[in-house]
Amino acid sequence: MGNDKILILDDEQIVVDAITKNLSRRNYEIYSGKDGKEGLALYHEVNPILIILDLRMPVMDGVEFLRKINLSPSDSCSVIVLTGHGSDEEMERCFELGISAFLRKPFNIYELLGIVSHSIALKKVEKELRSYRDHLEELVEKRTIELQATNDMLQKEIVERTNAEVLATRSLRDKEVLLREIHHRVKNNLQIVSSLLDLQTKYIKDPETLDMFKDSQNRLKTMALLHEKLYQSDNMAEIDFAKYLTNLLDHLYRSYCIDTSCILMTTDIDKATIGLDTAVPCGLIVNELVSNSLKHAFKGQQGGQLNVHLHKLDDGRFKLTVSDTGVGLPDGIDLKNSKTLGLRLVNALVIEQLEGTLEFDTNNGTSFWIVFRELKYTTRGTKDGR
Ligand SMILES: Nc1ncnc2c1ncn2[C@@H]1O[C@H](COP(=O)(O)OP(=O)(O)OP(=O)(O)O)[C@@H](O)[C@H]1O
Ligand SMILES: [Mg+2]
Known part of the structure; x- marks a missing residue:
């Protein structure tokens, strides 16, 4: 980063020299012009952080110069007016046009130096704040985009999980139906075996053998009843x-x-x-x-x-x-x-x-x-x- 640039606009060379001499010692980079028109060209070329401006100048006076550069609070440049004749009305006019300090000649060089360093420090803080704010907005925007992407991903995952859940539930339900069907069939098959035994008993005359058949049928019924109860139960x-x-x-x-x-x-x-x-x-x-x-x-x-x-x-x-x-x-x-x-x-x-x-x-x-x-x-x- 180079030295801070200061533009001095004054038609009195002696004033310019005095100020230049004192400011140069404090490592400022000094540019100067003798009227508003020269000042305007230098202003655009040099882009100074501070302008020390005389009001009464030939060709283009200080007020006209201020109108032309049209200062705004967000500008990276501030202006100190240094004049020998400024009336209170002129001072008010200058403040309206955005200057940050108004000094009358003859001036105290140390007072001017103080105002210069204060104005420059203020501009730098303003600039830093501005860049921080811009950066913050950028950061928020970046984070918002990231959050949006995460959110989209989560939404997608939720949809996938819900779909998987639906599939799993459906498959579980299918298996339940199948199991219920199996218990039902086992029960029916046991009943068929029992009916077959029943048919056979028609040909049996011996009471002892008949008893044995009945016992077997009851054993089958005991198990068939279990399968019946199972397919009727909630969890099978x-x-x-x-x-x-x-x-x-x-x-x-x-x-x-x-x-x-x-x-x-x-x-x-x-x-x-x-x-x-x-x-x-x-x-x-x-x-x-x-x-x-x-x-x-x-x-x-x-x-x-x-x-x-x-x-x-x-x-x-x-x-x-x-x-x-x-x-x-x-x-x-x-x-x-x-x-x-x-x-x-x-x-x-x-x-x-x-x-x-x-x-x-x-x-x-x-x-x-x-x-x-x-x-x-x-x-x-x-x-x-x-
Ligand atoms: N509660 C009971 N009261 C009286 N006598 C019984 C009782 N339980 C069993 N018995 C006697 O014991 C015997 C053996 O019983 P077990 O159940 O082993 O045979 P079963 O009933 O005769 O024929 P199965 O093998 O078809 O059961 C029976 O034959 C019966 O004489
Ligand atoms: Mg018995």
Whole structure:
């Protein structure tokens, strides 16, 4: 950056010299002219930061000069008038034309120097502020453009994510429909197998064989009912177990043509939702134990009571109780090595499938207590229930 340029316009050479001498010492770059016309040419050529202007000059006076340069507050140049004859009206006129100071001759050179350095400092601050403001606007504009671009990108991402979400939801819904359809078909197929067995029983005369067919049909029904409950459930992974057991018991009563006024059934089943892996063995166990009570317990008796309870224990396990007030189990029964399938199946389902415990009591009828925990599968085929 070069030195600050000052233009002195005065027809008195002695004044010009005096000022030039003092200003040059302070590292200003001095230009001078003896009238307004010369001044105008220099003003455009040099582009000074400050003009020291006499009013009375030949060819073009100071006021005319001021009119021509038409100062505005945003100009990078300020003007100090230095005159020997200026009236108050002229002073007012000059201020109207944008000058920043008015000094009368004879003047004190130090006073002038002070005003010069003050005016130049002020112009520089103004210029700096102006450039800062311009820069700020530029910065704001740049930042706005950047923000707009980020915003556009975010909007695009939102649209993409929404589309992906719609697709995922649609695909999930399709899979749900498919799963519901599969459970429905499994249930129907089990029913078809059951109907086939039913058709075959028409050719069977032996009551024992007929019983075996009926038992098998009930086992199929127990599982079909589960799939029915699954496709009716909200999430298709768990079923309302209380509802399922109630339906199963109803079916068994009807299947063995039990007179409900003779054999009274009480149920006390806690509300619980159970997954398919636990519900299948559990349903089969109830089927076997309740079938046994209905088939064997009340033989030769006027009537009695059958109780089915399922309670959720504080530690999260379930306790299933099936008891009757019938004749009780035959002496020396061994569930594990029974020759018949029913109780052997119950034992295997409790111990091997549910990994639970089984106890029974055969005084005052028959009571079975089974304690188990719901099986959880974290991944397909990996048991992680306890
Ligand atoms: N609640 C009960 N009351 C009285 N006797 C019972 C009871 N449960 C089972 N029994 C007796 O125990 C035997 C074994 O029962 P189990 O269920 O294993 O066979 P099942 O009912 O005869 O035939 P299936 O294999 O079709 O079930 C029965 O034949 C019956 O004599
Ligand atoms: Mg049985």
